[in-house]
Amino acid sequence: MSKIIVVGSICIDNVTYTKKIPMPGTTVNGDSFFRNVGGKGANQASAINNLESNVIFFGSVGKDQDAEMVKQTFLQYNLPYKLNESSKPTGAAYIWCETVHAEVS
DSSP states (O other): OOOOOEEOOOHHHHHHESSOOTTOOOOOOOOOOEEEEEEEHHHHHHHHHHHHHEEEEEEEOOOSSSHHHHHHHHTTOOEEEEEEEEOOOEEEEEEEEEEOOOEEE
């Protein structure tokens, strides 16, 4: 079986659920918040790793706490990786999800 190499982006997703997506210049209260490892490249490598074990991910992280979160997550899911340490911070994505409440009549 040949090795699959994924080279791509990696970031920390900061996900907030709110009743309403904030408009520019406004503030809304969040219902919940969580952080997880994301990025198009990391997500692809993770999906491949779930299907077969012969994958390795190459990406770049900063020298910060988020890089440690990335490494710990990859170790937890047995995803082989090689990471370049950049002088810039690890990438971050800020995601707002609108909580839809169905009304029961």
